[in-house]
Amino acid sequence: MRTDQIARVIAERFPDARLRSVEKLKGGVSAEVYRADLSLADGADQSVVLRAMGKSGLESAREYALLTSLHNIGIPTPRPFCFDDSRHHVDATYVLMAFVDGASDIPLDMAGPRIALMAEALAAIHKVPKTTLPQLPDRLDPLQQLTEFLPVGEEWRPLRDYCESLENSAYKGVPVLLHGDFWPQNLIWKAGRIAAILDWEDAAFGDPLSDVACAVLELRYLFDDLQIDRFLASYRRHAEIDPQRLALWQVYVASAAQHYMGGWGLELSREAHMRQMALHQIREAAAILGIGLPGSLSNV
Incomplete structure (x- = not known):
C-alpha cells in the first residue's frame, strides 16, 4: 500500500x-x-x-x-x-x-507474572456476555477438519484411528467468546499490564478450551514447561479445564499449525523449532488421551 x-x-x-x-x-x-x-x-x-x-x-x-x-x-x-x-x-x-503504545515481548525475567496475567485476560474474554456482541462463527468441534491436518505416516496411525472413531465431539456447554489467536504478539504490554489485545479477526463463539490450546502452543514455542503449567494453573483459577477435551484441542491446534506454517514466511530455523514443538504437543496430548505413539519427533 x-x-x-x-x-x-x-x-x-x-x-x-x-x-x-x-x-x-x-x-x-x-x-x-x-x-x-x-x-x-x-x-x-x-x-x-x-x-x-x-x-x-x-x-x-x-x-x-x-x-x-x-x-x-x-x-x-x-x-x-x-x-x-x-x-x-x-x-x-x-x-x-x-494506536496503543507498548511492547509485545515478554522478557524471561517477567515471564511468570505476565503469563499469569495472560491467563486472567483470556478467562475474562470467555466471560464477556454474548448479548453485547455481534454474531460470530461457531468453533465447537476439535475434530472438524482434523484428519486433513494430522501428520502423515504410519507412526501417527493410532492417533488418526482414535480421532476417526470419536462421535459427538462438539462442545456441549454454553458457547463463549473466543479470541481465536491469543498469543504474546497479539498483546500490548505497558507498565506491567495488558494495555491492548489485538487481532480479533478469528473471533468466534465456542469451546473456551480451543483458545487455551492455542495459547499453550504459542507459549510452548517461547518458554519451557514450567511456564505452560503456570498458564494453565492461572486459567484454572477462573474456569475449569477438562484435560481430555483440552488434549483434543491441542491435537487440533498443533496439527493445523504444522500443516500451515510452511506458508507463514518463517526463517528456516524458526520453522524447524516450531514444527518440533507442535509435534511435541501432539504427542503429549495423545498420551493424555491414552494413545501411545511410536517413532521420533522428526517425522512430519
Whole structure:
C-alpha cells in the first residue's frame, strides 16, 4: 500500500489533521498494518493504525463491530474509529483504530507474572456476555477438519484411528467468546499490564478450551514447561479445564499449525523449532488421551 493512499484515508477521516509519518508494522499473514502519526488542529499529536485486510466487507464490518463492543465494555482493545469496504482509497477493506503504545515481548525475567496475567485476560474474554456482541462463527468441534491436518505416516496411525472413531465431539456447554489467536504478539504490554489485545479477526463463539490450546502452543514455542503449567494453573483459577477435551484441542491446534506454517514466511530455523514443538504437543496430548505413539519427533 502506498503512502499517498493512506494519506487520502487520513484526510477523509481526520480532515483537520496533518499527516507527519507512515510506518508499516509487523503484522500477520492476513493483513497489512500501518501506523500513521498525526498532528491535530489543536496541536495535539495522535497515532492511528490502519489494518488493511483482503477479506469481505461483511467480515470487516463484523470485526469492527466486535472491537467497538469490547472497547465499550472495558476489554483492553484499541479504540476503533471506522471500517471501510468501499475500496475507494485503497484496494482492501480496512479498520482504522487508535494506536496503543507498548511492547509485545515478554522478557524471561517477567515471564511468570505476565503469563499469569495472560491467563486472567483470556478467562475474562470467555466471560464477556454474548448479548453485547455481534454474531460470530461457531468453533465447537476439535475434530472438524482434523484428519486433513494430522501428520502423515504410519507412526501417527493410532492417533488418526482414535480421532476417526470419536462421535459427538462438539462442545456441549454454553458457547463463549473466543479470541481465536491469543498469543504474546497479539498483546500490548505497558507498565506491567495488558494495555491492548489485538487481532480479533478469528473471533468466534465456542469451546473456551480451543483458545487455551492455542495459547499453550504459542507459549510452548517461547518458554519451557514450567511456564505452560503456570498458564494453565492461572486459567484454572477462573474456569475449569477438562484435560481430555483440552488434549483434543491441542491435537487440533498443533496439527493445523504444522500443516500451515510452511506458508507463514518463517526463517528456516524458526520453522524447524516450531514444527518440533507442535509435534511435541501432539504427542503429549495423545498420551493424555491414552494413545501411545511410536517413532521420533522428526517425522512430519
